Amino acid sequence: MASGRTTTGASERGEGFLALPLMLFYLLFFIAPLLLLFAVSLHADKDMAAWGLAQYAKALSDGFGLGVLFDTLRLGVETTLLCLLLGFPLAWLHRNAGPRWQGVIILVTVLPLLTSVIVRTFAWIVILGRQGIVNTLLLELGLTETPLRLLYTHGGLVIALAQVQLPLMVLPLIDALQKLDPNLESASAALGAGRWRSFFRIVLPLSLPGIIAGSVLTFSAAVTAFITQSLVGGGQQLYMPMYIYQQALTLQNWPFAATISVIFMVAVLFCIALFNLLGRYTRRYSAM
Amino acid sequence: MAVGRRQDLDSISFHAAMGILSAAAVLLITAPTAIVLIVSFTDGYSLKFPPPGYSVRWYVALADAWQIQDAAWNSLQAAVLSTLVSILFTVPAAFAVARSKSAAARKLESLFMSPLVLPALAFGLSALMYFSLIGIPLSLTTVVIGHVVVCAPYVFRTTLASLSQLDPSLLECSASLGASRIYTYRRVVLPLIGGGIMAGGFIAFMSSFDNVPVSLFLSDARNEMLPIRMWQTMENTLDVRVAAVSGVLILFSLALMLLMERFAGLSRRMR
Numbered sequence: 128m129a130s131g132r133t134t135t136g137a138s139e140r141g142e143g144f145l146a147l148p149l150m151l152f153y154l155l156f157f158i159a160p161l162l163l164l165f166a167v168s169l170h171a172d173k174d175m176a177a178w179g180l181a182q183y184a185k186a187l188s189d190g191f192g193l194g195v196l197f198d199t200l201r202l203g204v205e206t207t208l209l210c211l212l213l214g215f216p217l218a219w220l221h222r223n224a225g226p227r228w229q230g231v232i233i234l235v236t237v238l239p240l241l242t243s244v245i246v247r248t249f250a251w252i253v254i255l256g257r258q259g260i261v262n263t264l265l266l267e268l269g270l271t272e273t274p275l276r277l278l279y280t281h282g283g284l285v286i287a288l289a290q291v292q293l294p295l296m297v298l299p300l301i302d303a304l305q306k307l308d309p310n311l312e313s314a315s316a317a318l319g320a321g322r323w324r325s326f327f328r329i330v331l332p333l334s335l336p337g338i339i340a341g342s343v344l345t346f347s348a349a350v351t352a353f354i355t356q357s358l359v360g361g362g363q364q365l366y367m368p369m370y371i372y373q374q375a376l377t378l379q380n381w382p383f384a385a386t387i388s389v390i391f392m393v394a395v396l397f398c399i400a401l402f403n404l405l406g407r408y409t410r411r412y413s414a415m
Numbered sequence: 416m417a418v419g420r421r422q423d424l425d426s427i428s429f430h431a432a433m434g435i436l437s438a439a440a441v442l443l444i445t446a447p448t449a450i451v452l453i454v455s456f457t458d459g460y461s462l463k464f465p466p467p468g469y470s471v472r473w474y475v476a477l478a479d480a481w482q483i484q485d486a487a488w489n490s491l492q493a494a495v496l497s498t499l500v501s502i503l504f505t506v507p508a509a510f511a512v513a514r515s516k517s518a519a520a521r522k523l524e525s526l527f528m529s530p531l532v533l534p535a536l537a538f539g540l541s542a543l544m545y546f547s548l549i550g551i552p553l554s555l556t557t558v559v560i561g562h563v564v565v566c567a568p569y570v571f572r573t574t575l576a577s578l579s580q581l582d583p584s585l586l587e588c589s590a591s592l593g594a595s596r597i598y599t600y601r602r603v604v605l606p607l608i609g610g611g612i613m614a615g616g617f618i619a620f621m622s623s624f625d626n627v628p629v630s631l632f633l634s635d636a637r638n639e640m641l642p643i644r645m646w647q648t649m650e651n652t653l654d655v656r657v658a659a660v661s662g663v664l665i666l667f668s669l670a671l672m673l674l675m676e677r678f679a680g681l682s683r684r685m686r
Contacts, residue, residue: 142514144509146523149567152504153526157564158544162543163548216436234672237681239444241618241668243625245642246661249649250447253454258463260450284532290443294593296442322429343532351534354646370632375540385544388537393608395534396578 168385175382182386190371192387196283197395199367202285203350205400209289210296210345211338218300219330222307233301240294248355251287252278276306279361287359288349303337304330306376309392331411339406345348350395367391448665455662457655465580473659480656486644487660493555493640494624497562498570499621504563505570506612513578524575531568535628538564543632561629566622570615577611613679621668 139196171179186192221232239247254260262274276281309332315325318337331338360366371391375384450464455473457466477483508527512520516564519630530538542561545552551557581604589599630640641660 132423132632143510144511146511146520148460149504149527149571150506150523151683153564156545156560157530157538159563160541160545163545164537167544173435197596202432213436213440216433217440220437234443234676238678239448241621241672242448243661243664244627245625245649246451246664248449249645249657249661250451252463253462254447256462258461263464286443293440293444319583321425321635323425325560326429337612342666346533347534351628353536353631354642358646358649360439368435368534371536371540375632381544384540388534388540392534392537395532399532 154389164385167381167391168389170382172383173380183390185383186386186390195365195370195381196387196391198281198364198365199350200357200394200398201347201393202281202288202366203395205286206292206349207296207342207345209285210293211342213289214293214296214300218304221301222304224300227343236294236301238299239290242332244291244352244354248287248358249284249357251359252311252406255283255287277361277414279363281360281364284356284360284364288352288355291352291355292345292348295344297346297367299336299337299340300334303334303340307333335409339402342402345400347395351354417598419583420480451658451661452665453653455658457658462655462656462658473655474662476656477663481642482639483660485528486639489555489634489638490624490641491560492613493562493630495619497566497623498616498620500559500563501570502612502616505567505615509571509574509578513575526569530565535565535626536631539629539632542629546633551623553633555634555638555640557633558630558638560639561633562623562626565626565629566619569618569622570612573611573615573618574608578607581607602678609653610679614675614681617671617675617679617681621671659660 131177165176168182189369205390216235217232221229242292252259252316256262257274257276257278261277262271262362265275311329311333312325315329316322320328345386349370350366353372354366357369358368367387370383371388374380374387376385453463454464454466456469456471457463458468458470458472459466494573505527508523512527514523527578537559542557542564546553546557585603585607586599589603590596594602626640627642627646630643634640645657645660648657672681
């Protein structure tokens with residue numbers, strides 16, 4: 128017993144250094160660049176000759192830029208909600224399936240996660256394009272005379288993003304639902320609660336940690352999905368990643384690009400904190 | 416009787432809703448990939464679905480597409496290097512964090528995971544500014560450094576998960592039987608967490624190969640990456656060769672995934 132304690136104690140002291148290489152790497156190539164980004168954003172002019180908050184004043188008073196930020200966050204929330212609506216039943220199906228089907232469901236879920244985002248985005252161009260499946264079908268059924276414009280719309284983009292990010296929602300949900308005691312549902316049924324009631328009063332509240340984890344991942348992936356946003360959203364719809372890209376590389380306005388990047392990051396982190404807070408609040412509520 | 420019918424209705428409507436929504440989810444997940452595969456075998460010049468006829472002409476056309484081939488080679492190099500560097504840096508760090516209960520270890524854990532939730536494009540831009548400030552020209556090396564930052568969390572997560580399932584008494588057994596710490600790691604710990612490292616390495620490899628937001632800023636014209644090449648091709652003309660490249664990528668990742676499922680139990684470790 129005594130020797131066991133000393134082994135753990137010694138190994139803890141001896142093993143801390145193992146984290147050093149990665150820590151240094153992150154300090155040098157992750158933290159330092161982000162600090163630099165912040166420093167660049169604090170310059171008043173494009174040539175970075177003077178310090179000042181002029182870029183922030185410009186970004187925060189600019190209705191256009193704030194609109195882009197709001198659209199991007201809304202896009203993330205909408206995608207997350209759609210993923211939750213479709214992903215929860217799938218995770219629920221996984222929970223109630225036999226071991227063989229469980230494996231199949233996991234593989235089906237993981238498959239798109241490991242297929243290139245470019246490929247999956249490309250698929251949506253094929254589906255939603257003027258000669259795409261949806262338009263071909265609508266034309267043949269005589270439901271429309273001319274091809275509809277589905278690509279380059281906000282709704283089309285939400286659906287495409289939901290497809291791209293769905294696995295990020297489903298995997299934490301599967302994890303959360305598996306930890307749920309099946310006796311709770313039986314007890315709820317035995318006490319006379321219907322399926323829906325048991326679902327909303329027991330299954331849903333108790334899987335909240337999974338919902339929050341999945342939502343955070345889905346949201347943060349959806350708002351920064353540059354490729355899908357620019358190809359399915361098209362030129363008419365501008366979202367933060369493309370806005371930052373244009374300011375940085377096309378207009379070469381580094382201080383302003385840095386400023387809107389910082390604002391974007393803070394906004395995303397704020398939303399994630401809000402998700403977590405909401406989770407904590409509802410958990411307390413459902414426990415009452 | 417009335418109660419029974421109401422329960423039936425309740426149960427039927429619940430199962431119908433769950434069934435329809437999960438069927439929609441499965442369709443949404445699988446259909447796009449299947450459609451790309453089918454369209455890639457078209458014999459026409461457009462991405463019309465269903466294709467007017469079938470051929471492998473666009474796959475044959477890839478043999479002459481040297482720009483795409485170069486980009487694919489660059490991406491492959493970057494992905495292999497990023498994965499190896501990620502594993503090399505991350506596995507020891509996961510050891511340190513997993514075996515410690517201190518608050519500092521929890522702080523480190525969230526630091527190492529934070530690139531997953533931070534907008535990658537903002538990091539890409541900041542890395543570009545950083546490299547140009549300290550005077551490092553863009554090259555494959557800068558791409559790999561950027562990719563390691565965003566890919567290491569995947570390796571970290573799966574390694575940490577398999578370490579937490581490791582029974583500490585095994586280590587004590589090995590030590591009390593006279594094995595040195597290095598020997599214990601090599602013969603007891605590594606075999607037990609190898610699957611977790613492999614699964615994380617695989618996810619890191621795929622996400623590096625597929626990365627756009629970081630490559631966009633850190634790769635230069637000489638080191639064009641495949642996803643960026645494909646993106647630019649798709650923005651300008653809807654070249655059917657993109658469908659053929661997609662077909663190759665789908666089959667490539669499917670094969671790799673089945674291999675990983677067989678040897679590393681991938682599906683168990685993705686959660």
